[in-house]
Amino acid sequence: MTVLDRPTQRAEASPRERSRAALAAGLVLVAGILLVVCFFSITLGSRGVGVPTIWRAFADYDPDDASQTVIRELRVPRTLIGLFAGAALGVSGVILQGVTRNPLADPGIMGINAGAATCIVFAIMVLGAQDVSTYVWFAFLGAGLATVSVYGIASLGREGATPVKLALAGAAVTAILTSVTSAIVMTNVEALNELRFWQVGSLAGRYFPVFWQVVPFLAIGLVVALGAGRALNGLALGEDLALALGQRVRLTRLVMFATVAVLCGAATAACGPIVFLGLIVPHLARMLSGPDHRWLLAYAVLLTPSVLLAADIVGRVAASPGELQVGVVLGVLGAPAFIGLVRYRNLSEL
Amino acid sequence: MTSHDLRATNLTLGYASTDIVSDLDVTIPDGRITVIVGANACGKSTLLRGLARLLRPRGGEVLLDGTSVQDMRSIDVAKVLGLLPQTPVAPDGITVGDLVGRGRYPHQGWFRRWSAEDDRAVAAALEATGTADLVDRQIAELSGGQRQRVWVAMALAQDTDLLLLDEPTTYLDINHQVELLDLLTDLNRASAKTVVIVLHDLNLACRYADHIIAMKQGAIVAEGSPREVVTAAVVTDVFGLACEVVPDPVSGTPMVVPRGRHHAAREVVEALA
Numbered sequence: 042m043t044v045l046d047r048p049t050q051r052a053e054a055s056p057r058e059r060s061r062a063a064l065a066a067g068l069v070l071v072a073g074i075l076l077v078v079c080f081f082s083i084t085l086g087s088r089g090v091g092v093p094t095i096w097r098a099f100a101d102y103d104p105d106d107a108s109q110t111v112i113r114e115l116r117v118p119r120t121l122i123g124l125f126a127g128a129a130l131g132v133s134g135v136i137l138q139g140v141t142r143n144p145l146a147d148p149g150i151m152g153i154n155a156g157a158a159t160c161i162v163f164a165i166m167v168l169g170a171q172d173v174s175t176y177v178w179f180a181f182l183g184a185g186l187a188t189v190s191v192y193g194i195a196s197l198g199r200e201g202a203t204p205v206k207l208a209l210a211g212a213a214v215t216a217i218l219t220s221v222t223s224a225i226v227m228t229n230v231e232a233l234n235e236l237r238f239w240q241v242g243s244l245a246g247r248y249f250p251v252f253w254q255v256v257p258f259l260a261i262g263l264v265v266a267l268g269a270g271r272a273l274n275g276l277a278l279g280e281d282l283a284l285a286l287g288q289r290v291r292l293t294r295l296v297m298f299a300t301v302a303v304l305c306g307a308a309t310a311a312c313g314p315i316v317f318l319g320l321i322v323p324h325l326a327r328m329l330s331g332p333d334h335r336w337l338l339a340y341a342v343l344l345t346p347s348v349l350l351a352a353d354i355v356g357r358v359a360a361s362p363g364e365l366q367v368g369v370v371l372g373v374l375g376a377p378a379f380i381g382l383v384r385y386r387n388l389s390e391l
Numbered sequence: 392m393t394s395h396d397l398r399a400t401n402l403t404l405g406y407a408s409t410d411i412v413s414d415l416d417v418t419i420p421d422g423r424i425t426v427i428v429g430a431n432a433c434g435k436s437t438l439l440r441g442l443a444r445l446l447r448p449r450g451g452e453v454l455l456d457g458t459s460v461q462d463m464r465s466i467d468v469a470k471v472l473g474l475l476p477q478t479p480v481a482p483d484g485i486t487v488g489d490l491v492g493r494g495r496y497p498h499q500g501w502f503r504r505w506s507a508e509d510d511r512a513v514a515a516a517l518e519a520t521g522t523a524d525l526v527d528r529q530i531a532e533l534s535g536g537q538r539q540r541v542w543v544a545m546a547l548a549q550d551t552d553l554l555l556l557d558e559p560t561t562y563l564d565i566n567h568q569v570e571l572l573d574l575l576t577d578l579n580r581a582s583a584k585t586v587v588i589v590l591h592d593l594n595l596a597c598r599y600a601d602h603i604i605a606m607k608q609g610a611i612v613a614e615g616s617p618r619e620v621v622t623a624a625v626v627t628d629v630f631g632l633a634c635e636v637v638p639d640p641v642s643g644t645p646m647v648v649p650r651g652r653h654h655a656a657r658e659v660v661e662a663l664a
Binding site for chain 2: 142278285286287289
């Protein structure tokens with residue numbers, strides 16, 4: 042058509058290209074931060090270790106050196122789990138906020154982590170599930186059921202799932218799930234102790250077996266999530282426009298919710314229900330990346346594990362020689378950040 | 392611009408338990424501007440959504456070039472037919488350039504990312520709508536009139552032969568309404584783009600439409616040229632409004648002057664009595 046056929050002169054570097062370079066540079070910087078955090082996550086703790094010890098622990102392992110054992114058996118798996126679980130929760134937050142066009146959408150607020158937790162506790166305490174590879178399936182089930190029910194409840198009525206309705210439905214479902222979890226746990230004092238730490242969210246005591254059991258799910262989920270940028274950009278325009286632009290909206294939503302259920306289920310199975318992370322960090326990432334979900338997902342996948350691991354380090358250092366669970370640290374730091382978010386952002390728009 | 396045939400046969404559309412449009416037949420004239428008018432809740436937006444494949448028909452079908460749109464891939468429909476919904480909401484923080492670029496969605500895919508063709512289409516859409524100088528501005532900073540032009544630019548970037556717009560003049564002042572309808576007329580004349588608009592303002596509808604469709608309670612009451620359709624009898628039937636229809640002093644098209652219960656000049660009241 043004639044109107045669109047007119048050729049246009051192209052400047053040396055269009056603003057689009059310039060901002061692309063800035064975004065890429067920012068991404069490299071964020072990746073650098075993550076590397077530094079990972080380094081400290083391995084070296085810092087009640088037993089400080091240096092780089093040579095880390096090197097030897099893998100290149101020339103001496104089982105008699107306690108420091109090397111700590112690195113191999115504790116710190117590295119702990120860091121890897123934090124890396125994957127953090128990335129999973131971060132992209133889940135981005136996806137939920139994008140699909141629901143709701144700035145309050147988050148695996149914690151929507152009760153998804155609580156759903157996974159309840160089913161995990163049920164599997165362990167009632168069905169006698171022993172290891173992560175068994176109860177991770179219950180985590181998916183719980184996460185999926187919670188997603189569907191919270192979004193379903195919030196969507197009732199004319200105006201659909203508004204931020205306030207979504208938060209209320211999430212709070213209600215979380216309250217129910219938490220009391221169910223407590224009821225199950227209270228019947229068995231022996232297992233209560235072990236579950237106590239898991240329930241507040243912790244990276245401690247998560248060793249390589251746990252890592253290998255959840256990492257396939259997290260890896261698949263992350264690959265799907267990182268490929269979802271274009272689809273989320275379409276959904277961000279609203280259902281009508283997304284449809285008018287040729288997007289298969291229902292299918293996309295379904296795939297996205299399933300991905301979130303897998304990511305949150307596996308992350309929760311690995312480190313317990315961690316709150317605030319999937320809510321706050323996507324907003325932080327959005328400040329840096331702007332509204333394009335392809336960049337936003339890339340930023341979130343690097344930033345969220347940085348925050349999770351940093352909180353884990355804070356918990357280790359602040360309460361040394363003991364430690365504070367990462368869920369507690371994130372709760373303490375996340376609550377003011379959350380209040381700030383509600384206070385300074387126009388939450389009706391996304 | 393290739394010519395297209397968009398029509399509905401025995402179309403029934405609805406939400407939840409109610410049918411909004413029932414058993415409707417319509418053919419959209421190719422390469423012309425069609426305006427759909429009718430009272431609130433008469434089903435005109437629903438018809439538009441049905442034509443654009445946003446609603447699955449409860450009965451009958453919508454045919455695009457002889458094929459039911461339900462049997463077509465959504466992306467293939469989106470390459471031929473674009474729709475600008477009523478009061479779309481832009482993502483927070485998005486710039487004009489990025490928003491218009493999202494109109495290129497149906498032309499991209501997993502293996503076909505942003506191309507020179509996309510750049511060309513976006514630049515042309517910005518130029519056609521006079522929004523090229525806004526390209527780096529955020530949508531939130533724009534005035535209502537500018538914002539609506541940007542949305543039209545996004546729909547243009549989609550580069551479809553048919554463009555459907557649902558009440559595009561809502562929230563615009565009279566100057567911007569005329570400006571927008573002039574713009575759509577330019578596009579129609581320059582490239583024979585088929586344009587379908589749902590409009591509330593009957594006088595603007597008469598002036599800008601080649602073809603008017605008047606709807607009432609989910610059915611078409613009258614259709615044809617503005618002169619054929621917009622008569623006092625039809626307006627009274629469709630809107631329940633007593634009125635006079637006089638020639639528009641600028642365009643000569645019909646102009647509806649409502650009677651109302653007050654403010655009539657004495658001689659008019661006597662003449663009507």
